Amino acid sequence: MTSSLAFEPALVMMIAATFVLAGMVKGVTGMGLPTVAMGILGSLISPVAAAAMLLLPSLISNLFQFGGGRNTGQLLKRLWPMLLTVVVATLLASAWITGGDTTRTQFALGVALVAYAIWTLAGKKITVAAQHEKSYSLVIGFVTGLLTGGTGVFVMPAVPWIQSLGFEKDELVQALGISFTFSTLALALGLWWHNALPVQSLSLSALAIVPALIGQWLGTRVRRVISPQVFKRCFLFCLVGLGIEMILRAA
Template sequence: MIGFVIAVFAIAGMIKGAIGLGLPAVAMGLLTMVISPFQAAALLIVPSMVTNFWQLFAEGRVLQLVQRFWPLLLGIIAGSIWSVFPTLGHGEFQSEALLGAMLALYGLYGLCAKKLPNFAGQEKWLSPIIGYLGGALTVATGVVVIPVVPYLQGLQLKRDDLVQALGLAFTTSTICLAVFLQQNPVDNMPLDYQMSLIALFPALIGMWAGKKIRYRIPEQKFRKVFFAGLIALGGYMMLHQFGWI
């Protein structure tokens, strides 16, 4: 089991190092093939928190971003507390199908979205709605991707600001996920923070390797393979959940 966890986080870290995203999505998708989504989300806490902090504080202007995006952050918090979706490990509907659908949508978005609409004019009222949906999906699937990532990319931010804004949203959602998992254990299942800490090291090594790969393989080609892989993984998870394969 430890060997599998190390391999998964090394792969997920390599992808994040190569294209700047994808660690939680890839790790959750692969881990839920052998363990429950609740357990997989618990393993994500330390690697996600450390890598997101790194992404958030790599540059300055954190306070300015908080001042701008506080409605989005409050929405994420509200969504994680009052989710409209079945949450991880609870309810009759299992989270694998929802996670699979979100990964597939993320892959389709990555392959097909050539030019996003400009959401800047609607930011004031869209931010809390997008944040709420992102927070609700975080405690339902363990991953914050849809609709937060496309929304932030649609605000036409400068590249450095976009990277930090994503780091801010990811950090907030990861904290909310950690609190949710701690307060809503499944069958008295304790959170394995020791294993999560172990997972941090292959993730960091993978990120380092991914940065090396970035200079050897064209990023656009790597992105296409990554998003196509997400579609295949998400599709497999949905079909498996419904017993069709």
């Protein structure tokens, strides 16, 4: 589509509805806004414009999720090795998303998400010895950063890693928000570094903040009234949905 279509009323309404839906998914499960929105926006506007448009609503919703709990300090203290290497690796790999073909990587990520979710739904668990957590976190963060820089997707392997750390429901959601905030900021910096932030898409990105937050608020209300078991299943089914969406988009 041409840039002049970006502000047509019908398109703006479709974008707003997309962000409400994506925000609801994020409110319930703590993740999914960028990927759910990208799956729809990719059929409406160019991928580069869609990626730029996602930055502000993703960042703002992540900041709300970041500060929405009472354990921010403790979570940052535990997650900092992963966060550090996420930022470094994302910046190093940011040239890939602006100049390379990421289709195969996205397909592999989608397969990995589906496999992990099905494996966990079957009752399997990843366990981490406390003495190895910091060193593993450095590796997990670096790999996540490389994949973020290469594809713009920052769920693997950070999401299964964070889920393996034994957080309670609200702690898990906040920990995901912290991880996604750092990844989003690093990706935005990388895109800016390579002159890949279209101004017009950023204007629509600012407008998309409100519907995304409305959707996130609705999803958070739902999350507060469901049981931990239902929440876990919703979380894992969201991973399956994210993985399938990535596979279909890469096919």
